Structures are given as structure tokens and as C-alpha cells.
Amino acid sequence: MSLLDIFKRRGSAPVARERLQVLLAYERSNRQRPDLVAVLREEIMAVIAKHVTVDQDDVQITMERGETMSTLEIDININIPNAAAA
């Protein structure tokens, strides 16, 4: 056990409290409107599908919820044969 561990250990309950606060704030606000991510994804995909065909395997979605800011990252591999030919 290093000296750092001793300091780190002291902080585990406050960390738990902070993690729960962030998580529960999100879950409570989403109780009325579940699956916000799914809705966003569907709509974003629908817009893209108007223009190009995208396979589900070409879409990666990651999310990181923070206390004040959350990020939703949608990574889509788009195949545009016309652009490639041009």
C-alpha cells in the first residue's frame, strides 16, 4: 500500500455520494421521458437515412453523463459511392 492509497481511501464515501447525485438527478429527470438517447438516435438516424443508407453496424454511440454537462457522441461511418467516384 502506498502513501497515496491512504489518502485515496479517506475519500471513498464522498465519491459515492457525488456519483449517486449525478446518476439520480439524471434518472429522476428521465423518469417521465425514458430513453432520450434512443429518441435522439432514431431522429438523427432518420435525417441521415434521407440522404444515405447506413447500416446499424456502422453506428457507434457513446455517452458520458457529467454533473453539469453530458456528451452524446454518435459516430457514423457513411459510405458515399458517388463522392468516391467523383
Added chain:
Amino acid sequence: MAKVVVVTSGKGGVGKTTSTAALGAALAQSGKRVAVVDFDVGLRNLDLVMGAERRVVFDLINVTQGVANLSQALIRDKRIDSLFLLPASQTRDKDALSEEGVAKVIAELREKFDYVLCDSPAGIERGAQLAMRFADEAVIVTNPEVSSVRDSDRIIGLLDSRTLRAEKGESLAKHVLITRYDAARAARGEMLTIDDVLDILSTPLLGIIPENEGVLRSSNVGSPVTLNEPNNVAARAYIEAARRLQGEDVPLVLPAERKGFLDRLFGRRAA
């Protein structure tokens, strides 16, 4: 060949989720590709114990219903890159999980991983039965306490009758993992001994995890104890249990009553 292991218990609060995270991480730390799957639909917690609660996008039910594919729903651990989590759904109810859907997901997981650890919900209902349905092996998490041992016995009965392997007449390896073991209380005769538990359940022992504050500290920070405090006694017990799960012959030492410096100085007794 992938192994599907259900972590189950019947009784709630005995340490299924903690043990799934710790065993999963220990297996991944030894180089295996591991997926931990939360079957507790509606009351998921494996994401929280693994520290991935802020990163959940899709869940098990999304995959069984084809809303998302498996690779989209799997969350890669930030600390070990061969460890993945498939979270349970928080909003839907248990009936949304179908046997066909689970079969498909498990079959796909088998292709991608060495170990698939299914964290069962408490109880003996549908959720718990689906979690064990496709298992090759079972880890029965038991506290040395009467109600936990009784519920473990019921779960063993289900494992021997309701799993696919049991129905096909194939063997399903079962292991008892004793958690929250307090050597001091056992020595004072206040707790069922390991022999008592094994005698009653007549199932081989995978490991004994001593009651230890490091386990709570690790849940607090969202990291499996084997990763967060690898030298902690409970972590070492989980690491050894994971080696036994892989078929290694690791001698089992009964955790002795450990006294700290201050305890020895003042002769304080463990609570």
C-alpha cells in the same frame, strides 16, 4: 470455447453484483476476454459497481429486441480493455425479456468472449431463471447465515432442473462462493462455519471472501475490488476464486482473524 457462468443466490444483498464485478475483473486481469451481463431488469446496479453508470446508452433488452446490436450496447471498461459490461434496462419490466432474445444474445456473446458472467437478480422468478437458463457453470453466492443458505439450496434445486443443461441431462458445474465471512465471529461460534455450509449444500467451494471494508470502498468509487485494491484480502480471495473457476488448483486457506496494530494494542474485539 466460451464459458457462461451465472452468479446467483436466491437471497438479495449477499454480494452477487459485487462478486460478478470482482470475478469478472479478476478473469480479465488474467488476460481473458470477459463480458459481465446484468440481468436485474428494472433494478440494475452492476453499472454502478463497475463505475460505468454515466456511460450506459443501450441495454440487454434493446439488444434482444433488435433496437441496438450487441457491439453498440457493450461498454468497454476504462481500466481493462478485455472487460465489457452489458447493462440491464432500468425502465422496462422483467417481462420484456424473452427466452429467445436471451438465447440469441448469449450465443453471440459466446463467440466474442472467453467468459460470460451473468449477474442474476435476487429471487427465483423469471429474471433469475433466465439468468441461469443458458449457463454452463454456476457460482452460488452464500453468506454464512441461515436464510442465505436456505435460499442457496432452493437455487441449487432450480439449477438442477430449470437450466438448459439440466433439461438435456448434461452436467452443470456448481460452486459455492462464501462472502462476508467474519473469521472472528465464526471462531466465537456466532456464525455458521464453512464446513456447516458446505455440508448442508453439498456443493464444492469456490472461495471464501472475508468481510472487509475494502469491498465497500470499491463500490463507493465504482471499481471492482480486485482492480481498486488488488492486495486487499477480499480482492486476493476473489482473484484466487477466479483462478479456481478457470480450473486451476489453488489451495484454499481459511481466512484467519486479522488484527490490526491498534486492535492488538488495545485488545479491541471485532464488532
